[in-house]
Amino acid sequence: MNRKEIIELLEIENGSKDFYELIRESNNKTREEFNNQAYIFSQIGINASPCSGNCKFCALAENNYLLDNEFEFDTELVVEKARLSFEEGIDDLFIMTTASYPLKNLLNIANTVSEAMPKGKRLVANSGDMSYETALNLKDAGYTGSYHIKRLREGIDTEIPVSQRIDTIEAIQKSGLELYYCLEPIGPEHTLDELAEEILFARDLKVKAMAVMRRIAVPGTKLEKLGQISKLQLIKIAAVTRLASSPTRCMNAHETVEGSLLAGVNQLYAEAGSNPRDDVIETSNNRGLSIKDVRTMLKEYEFNITS
Numbered sequence: 001m002n003r004k005e006i007i008e009l010l011e012i013e014n015g016s017k018d019f020y021e022l023i024r025e026s027n028n029k030t031r032e033e034f035n036n037q038a039y040i041f042s043q044i045g046i047n048a049s050p051c052s053g054n055c056k057f058c059a060l061a062e063n064n065y066l067l068d069n070e071f072e073f074d075t076e077l078v079v080e081k082a083r084l085s086f087e088e089g090i091d092d093l094f095i096m097t098t099a100s101y102p103l104k105n106l107l108n109i110a111n112t113v114s115e116a117m118p119k120g121k122r123l124v125a126n127s128g129d130m131s132y133e134t135a136l137n138l139k140d141a142g143y144t145g146s147y148h149i150k151r152l153r154e155g156i157d158t159e160i161p162v163s164q165r166i167d168t169i170e171a172i173q174k175s176g177l178e179l180y181y182c183l184e185p186i187g188p189e190h191t192l193d194e195l196a197e198e199i200l201f202a203r204d205l206k207v208k209a210m211a212v213m214r215r216i217a218v219p220g221t222k223l224e225k226l227g228q229i230s231k232l233q234l235i236k237i238a239a240v241t242r243l244a245s246s247p248t249r250c251m252n253a254h255e256t257v258e259g260s261l262l263a264g265v266n267q268l269y270a271e272a273g274s275n276p277r278d279d280v281i282e283t284s285n286n287r288g289l290s291i292k293d294v295r296t297m298l299k300e301y302e303f304n305i306t307s
């Protein structure tokens with residue numbers, strides 16, 4: 001699919017006949033190519049403190065930090081939460097940190113968690129930018145993958161240079177860690193051309209796990225005033241992205257929109273701890289879904305789950 005074809009699909013009117021044809025095609029591809037298999041991912045935000053990334057949509061940004069407190073889970077607590085998550089039944093566990101969280105701690109966590117990790121499960125770092133050497137260290141410590149993206153309007157709505165993000169993405173792929181990718185954070189201000197450009201960038205990365213995420217207008221963040229795209233718009237973008245980027249294991253749309261499970265999405269996230277889209281310390285008490293919630297949803301849409 002080229003840029004023009006992607007834009008044509010993104011231009012389809014939501015709720016039209018073509019819209020339902022688009023999501024039918026994406027749904028069929030996922031059900032057939034992935035053998036109707038679905039995946040439960042769980043993310044733990046292990047710290048919260050004013051972050052120098054200063055993303056204008058984030059509750060943890062240094063220049064408009066929205067949480068009442070700061071915190072950092074100690075390694076024992078992270079390991080215990082990880083153990084409980086695996087026990088409850090998940091496929092991939094994401095350890096998320098703010099941009100300048102110490103690498104040493106991230107390595108300690110992997111050393112301990114990976115020992116207790118059931119066979120076949122994956123441990124993913126969602127952390128700040130890193131060198132090739134650091135990516136290798138993460139891999140040696142027990143991480144199997146890393147979530148890292150070039151955000152929409154990176155360097156404009158964030159204080160992180162695009163080149164730094166791309167260097168990290170290259171380092172991750174070169175190190176042998178699995179790269180998890182996402183088109184985010186999508187807002188009403190992004191043009192279809194911008195979306196198409198990022199979808200093409202993602203396609204060339206040839207990832208197994210792809211996602212799209214809409215920006216949440218978190219009250220108090222700099223971009224709150226721009227609002228959000230609708231759920232239907234997110235579902236359409238998920239379908240187009242799934243068809244154009246062809247991930248080989250799974251597709252996600254975040255935050256969870258049940259209708260996306262009819263549009264090619266076969267992977268959902270449970271979330272705990274800190275969350276850039278939430279202004280409370282423990283997102284599982286607010287925006288974050290539980291592992292049980294996610295499992296129920298996937299089952300209701302008649303996916304197979306092995307975790």
Ligand code: SF4
Pocket residue numbers: 051052053054055058059060061062097098099158276
């Ligand atoms: S999105 Fe991540 S990098 Fe950006 S300010 Fe929030 S925690 Fe920092």
